Amino acid sequence: MNNPGVIAGGGKKTLAVCAVAVLLPWVWGVWTMPWWASVAAFVLSVVSIVIISRLVAPAPPAPAVQVAAQAPSVPERLDFDVTDTTPPPAAVVSAGNLVALQLLVAQWLEASRQAGDGISSAGRELHEVNQQSEAAAVNIGNSFRSIMDKTGHQMESAVRLLKSDTPAEGGGSSWLSLPDFIKAYEHQLDEVTKRMMDFSQASQEMSKHQDVVRQHSVSIDEMLDELRAMAARIRKLALDSTVAYSEQGNSDSRWFIEIADRIRETSNTAHELTRRIRDGLENIRAVMGNTYEELDKSSGRVRLAAVQAKVDVSQLNITTLEKAREVTRTLEGVNSLGEEIRREINSIIVGMQYQDITQQRLEHIRKLVLEGASASLAGAYERTRHEVLNNPELMPVDVVQRLVESRNRNKDGVAAAPAQAGPGATQSVDIELF
Amino acid sequence: VANILIIDDSMTMRQMVNFTISAAGHKVTEAANADEALQSAQSQRFDLVISDVNMPGRSGIELVAELRKLPDYKFTPILLLTTESQPEMKNKGRAAGATGWIVKPFDPDALLNVLRKVLPAN
Numbered sequence: 001m002n003n004p005g006v007i008a009g010g011g012k013k014t015l016a017v018c019a020v021a022v023l024l025p026w027v028w029g030v031w032t033m034p035w036w037a038s039v040a041a042f043v044l045s046v047v048s049i050v051i052i053s054r055l056v057a058p059a060p061p062a063p064a065v066q067v068a069a070q071a072p073s074v075p076e077r078l079d080f081d082v083t084d085t086t087p088p089p090a091a092v093v094s095a096g097n098l099v100a101l102q103l104l105v106a107q108w109l110e111a112s113r114q115a116g117d118g119i120s121s122a123g124r125e126l127h128e129v130n131q132q133s134e135a136a137a138v139n140i141g142n143s144f145r146s147i148m149d150k151t152g153h154q155m156e157s158a159v160r161l162l163k164s165d166t167p168a169e170g171g172g173s174s175w176l177s178l179p180d181f182i183k184a185y186e187h188q189l190d191e192v193t194k195r196m197m198d199f200s201q202a203s204q205e206m207s208k209h210q211d212v213v214r215q216h217s218v219s220i221d222e223m224l225d226e227l228r229a230m231a232a233r234i235r236k237l238a239l240d241s242t243v244a245y246s247e248q249g250n251s252d253s254r255w256f257i258e259i260a261d262r263i264r265e266t267s268n269t270a271h272e273l274t275r276r277i278r279d280g281l282e283n284i285r286a287v288m289g290n291t292y293e294e295l296d297k298s299s300g301r302v303r304l305a306a307v308q309a310k311v312d313v314s315q316l317n318i319t320t321l322e323k324a325r326e327v328t329r330t331l332e333g334v335n336s337l338g339e340e341i342r343r344e345i346n347s348i349i350v351g352m353q354y355q356d357i358t359q360q361r362l363e364h365i366r367k368l369v370l371e372g373a374s375a376s377l378a379g380a381y382e383r384t385r386h387e388v389l390n391n392p393e394l395m396p397v398d399v400v401q402r403l404v405e406s407r408n409r410n411k412d413g414v415a416a417a418p419a420q421a422g423p424g425a426t427q428s429v430d431i432e433l434f
Numbered sequence: 435v436a437n438i439l440i441i442d443d444s445m446t447m448r449q450m451v452n453f454t455i456s457a458a459g460h461k462v463t464e465a466a467n468a469d470e471a472l473q474s475a476q477s478q479r480f481d482l483v484i485s486d487v488n489m490p491g492r493s494g495i496e497l498v499a500e501l502r503k504l505p506d507y508k509f510t511p512i513l514l515l516t517t518e519s520q521p522e523m524k525n526k527g528r529a530a531g532a533t534g535w536i537v538k539p540f541d542p543d544a545l546l547n548v549l550r551k552v553l554p555a556n
Contacts, residue, residue: 346542349450353539356446357517 018052100391104384111380115373122369129358129365136354143344143351150337150344157330181316181323188312195305202298209291213284220280223273230270237262436460436553437479441471441497442486442515447538451484451515454542455549468492472500479506482553484536487516487523495523495530502531511552515540 022045030038241259438460442448445466452462463480465471467489475483483501487494494514501507511533516523519537527535533552536545 349454349542350539352446352450356444356450357538359446360444360517 118369136351140351199302436481439480441465443489468497483512498530
């Protein structure tokens with residue numbers, strides 16, 4: 001900007017030149033004029049100097065305005081050709097141009113104030129949005145953590161069903177896991193099957209014993225037939241002896257002896273048959289006793305196995321019922337956890353919506369406030385540039401030169417219209433120029 | 435199982451609605467704007483339409499009015515799902531022919547309850 005001190009120095013030199021130019025005629029004529037004419041001419045010269053100095057000297061500078069450093073005499077109005085890349089001459093500032101400059105500065109101030117208000121409002125809204133976004137993110141994180149915990153609990157509950165490390169209520173043996181429960185049932189089934197196999201084997205043994213008994217009974221039948229035949233023979237012998245005794249009388253003792261021998265022989269035979277029958281009956285009794293004993297043992301074992309199986313199955317049933325109740329409780333817990341997970345997922349859905357709404361609000365703020373502020377500054381920039389291009393004396397030479405260079409670059413298409421370019425481009429041009 | 439069309443310019447919002455409705459067993463078709471929605475609505479028949487209000491191009495309320503002009507959608511339930519809650523906006527939606535107005539963020543259970551109410555029983 002301009003420098004009032006330098007301007008003051010240039011004015012003194014001008015005043016000195018003017019004073020010399022005006023006073024030289026007075027000095028030349030003072031020797032020839034009367035004294036009163038010399039005095040009058042001196043006074044008029046002084047007055048002329050004052051008038052000239054008033055005409056030449058600049059107006060008092062505005063407080064915030066600085067005038068160009070080198071301020072030689074230049075036209076107040078300069079038709080500036082933007083295609084001319086040669087630096088323009090140095091400028092001086094007139095009162096009218098200062099007013100225009102002040103108006104531009106006021107426009108800049110207003111644009112900056114509006115942009116500042118908008119950015120402050122945006123900052124407050126962004127703070128609020130950030131808080132909502134942070135809360136939503138925290139809620140989503142908590143929901144995910146909760147879901148992970150509950151999923152872990154579900155897994156533990158499911159795995160616990162397959163393990164037998166859960167102690168029974170009230171102490172004692174632990175509840176069986178499902179695999180152990182299946183193994184226990186299988187063991188009981190094996191036991192009962194084994195007992196049934198033993199019983200079947202015992203039945204086979206009994207069948208063999210019945211064959212022996214049947215053979216003995218056949219022998220007894222044969223012996224009974226023999227006894228019946230023997231009884232018939234004795235009856236016939238008695239009848240023959242009676243007939244012979246009546247026909248021959250008691251004269252022949254040999255015949256009587258013969259009859260007696262035959263009766264004795266038959267009696268011995270009958271005795272032998274009786275003994276054999278008794279032996280057979282004894283054998284049958286022994287076989288039947290063994291059979292009944294084996295049968296009794298087998299039935300006892302089967303009964304014991306059945307009783308044991310009944311006891312074990314009863315215990316298994318009790319365990320099964322408890323296990324079923326435990327499974328029910330676990331499944332209810334899993335279902336409850338699933339319901340909680342569903343609610344957590346709903347919370348995540350709501351949180352994600354908050355995130356999306358926040359994103360849309362941020363986009364809205366960016367469009368309304370930041371782009372508005374950018375457009376306002378860009379407008380002020382355009383008006384300032386227009387004024388400066390039309391009034392290059394407003395700005396120092398170097399600034400005008402940069403402006404011309406910028407305009408030339410714009411003409412090459414680098415940044416044709418800052419107001420239509422993106423916020424960043426406009427901002428960079430603004431920063432570069434002002 | 436209902437055939438449902440959801441329209442929202444936000445992919446996240448479409449996914450959230452889709453996730454909620456699909457979990458209930460319904461078939462869902464997505465559209466990012468009113469033009470896509472009208473194209474889908476003319477290519478197949480939907481039992482329910484859920485649309486955002488503020489979208490690029492035609493708004494959700496304009497979409498409702500366009501859908502009501504189609505013979506197949508004169509009596510189809512159309513829900514508007516939006517962050518707007520001003521009464522005058524609701525009145526505009528109602529005048530355009532919307533069946534319901536749901537304010538974002540929606541609760542998934544509440545959305546499913548509304549679906550059960552507006553969808554035909556069969």
